[in-house]
Amino acid sequence: MSEPIVPSKLYVGIWITLLCLTVITAGASFIDLGPLNTVVALVIATFKALLVVLFFMHVKYASEKLSKMVVVAAVFWLLLLLTLSMADYVTRLWS
């Protein structure tokens, strides 16, 4: 059995952080930050996702690097799809 046992206090701490971030992101949407609204929302969402991946899904404690690589690969491929597709839409009106 190679997975270490994480103290429950840490889980509860992450849980509280996630709840706070949820309230913050909801509240921030009411404040006019211009184009930064979207950025803030996505940054907070990504931070929340990272907390879940690293701590709840044990990636931080994983002995093999393979699960980390799988996560990185999945995110990278998704970004490939999004960016290369958007490259078409963003440049359509250029000429």
Next chain:
Amino acid sequence: MATAAITAERENYLNREYGIRSWLLTTDHKRIALLYLLSITFFFFIGGFFALLIRLELLTPAGDLVQADTYNKLFTMHGQVMVFFFLIPSIPAVLGNFLVPLMIGARDLAFPRINLLSWYLYIIAGVMMLHCILTGGADTGWTFYTPFSTAFSNTKVVEAGLAIFVSGFSSILTGLNFVVTIHRMRAPGMTWSRLPLFIWAHYATSIIQLLGTPVLAVTLLLVVLERALHLGIFDPTRGGDPLLFQHLFWFYSHPAVYIMILPAMGVVTEIVPCFSRKRIFGYKFVAMSSIAIAVFGFLVWAHHMFVAGISLYSALIFSILSYLVAVPSAIKVFNWTATMYKGSISFATPMLYAFGFIGLFTMGGLTGLFLAALGIDVHVTDTYFVIAHFHYIMVGGAVMGYLGGMHFWWPKISGRMYPEFWGKLAAMIVFIGFNLTFFPQFILGYLGMPRRYWQYPPEFQVLNVLSTAGSTILAVGYLLPMVYFLWSMRYGKLAEDNPWGASGLEWTTTSPPPTFNFDRTPEVTWEAYDYANIAAPEEAPVEQ
């Protein structure tokens, strides 16, 4: 098939259990491979039947065999069946399933029950597809372009889409099984750099299957929802973008062609060293180029959309990337050639197919570069030039790789030798038939004959007649192995463990292997393709 007259005293995976239940409920990767072999051969016949109807119609310039709408269905069903029910599964599901555990020294794949589930999903999808075909089929082209498929076609688009959706999950599960197996179940001493390159090829293929197929799945789902619920996601009159469908569709369907070719390249990389009695030249380059093809293959999809309305700037990006993706493929061709240089070459049937592959794949690949050039593409896109290009790769390449692999590993799979004379003859017939069928199509396309048209100007008839003649020869070439493989199961010479004197763990066990593959878990202390230390077979394969 379960009643092959094997006089071996040894127990093997074929004679261990008899009866339909032992096959339909098996979790033995070798038996599942044979289940797939039967199923994909069946669909090959279906897809081939549609191909013959297409070629028959195109014998004359007039549309006189079938109606135009029917012709649309013919090429649609030919494409859907051949791509999703034959080519995509072919080598991975048959040869991959059979060989991956054997080659790495494992007892089975990581998830044997998921392997069986994968086959059942394929069968369910196949039944759905057959029902779709028998009740009229779809007429959208295998590419399902919107808004025709979502708003205007009156045919079985939803059924076809759902059938392919289900088949996609079969593909995903196969890829998942291979990746986990290759990572976790290699025998002691079988390091990554000692793996046969067939394994590297299947690893790369699995990455594509895993990361690409889900996008196709969700896209087909959206098409089905749009058709069923009258949404407007792809409908330009309601603000939708038809190109969004194409982006999502090709994001999978371009890497899909690498799913079809990489395993064939893996097969060739096993055959060439064996029949050159020489280790592969540049092992690392072949391994890395497989991974490179898998990754770069995801960066080029919009080269299918150059004239569809994407921005010029993104077209430029995708054009350059498409040139880049040719590089790793070319590297492989150099490696195969360099392996043969100063090798001791023999011309057994598998090697004939490998030669055919190298030549025809190179031609197909080079013509891809024509298409990747924006200016030329405007002229030849949606013409027979494209059709010739992809058939050179998928038929001249992938199918020849598949046949070469079937011949190479047939002794291991069945415990019998196929008749070598007929093997060579069939290979020649396939090669001649193939070139006669598809080379004229390059010319036709360049001269301007559009694809998917059921009638054409009379000046194109001679080339079309040549192509149809070729297709009948090709059909004969394909039928021959089916006959003599079956014949060999009863009358073929019994095969030794390693009739080719080949490297690889699969050849160290019996032909056919026992259910659990090895009597003792192998411990690997030698490098791959160790031909310097492997004796060549004492006699050439006996001609029967």
Next chain:
Amino acid sequence: MSNSPIAVEQHNPALRHHFADMEQQRQASSLGMWVFLATEVMFFGGMFCAYLIYRYWYFNEFAAGSRSLDIWLGTINTAVLICSSLTVALGVRAAQMGKRKLLVVLLLLTIVFGVAFLGIKGVEWYTKFQEHHIPGSSFSADNLIKEYPQIRIDPSHEQIFFSLYFAMTGLHALHMIIGVGIFTFLTYYAWKGRYTPEYHNPVEIGGLYWHFVDIIWIYLFPLLYLIDRKPLK
């Protein structure tokens, strides 16, 4: 037939015959679930791509549609899923420590949270139905046009927003239902005492799946509910 010297492990009833030992089996099933989750990222990813493009094109309609979603229910649902992820993580921990009863309680709580999420989602969808925001022949954006005169709204573009809203939340809900199903099985087997500190991999990988579905919602919430809630001039 294995060369492994650990005879005791080979007699673990949970060891499947093609694996050399329990550790290999555990690693294989974990890797299998991670790889599967990667495919799920791409599965949802296709819809995120469609969303991204249409939000770029039709920001006004997306903003209006987003405003019409109930932010309280959305926030509460997010919190519900976060609580469920906590119970899952604590459940895996309980399995690691061999605490059977605690494990069963935590798995049951997870199911309760999951069902609560689905219930709230059902309420939200019903509200959409009442407001004629379900895409199809009965779709109407009139109430949005009336409510937000400051935003230029094209009804067909608005329908695209709601098509994506239902497609994405629907696919997510389907995954939640499957998750609840999986956890029902896990709870049953946990209650039967199948999971021990040496063998509790199904709980671990079931947990991975559940966390993944939570992460999808962590992104869906701001992307659907929080597009633009700035006070209108």
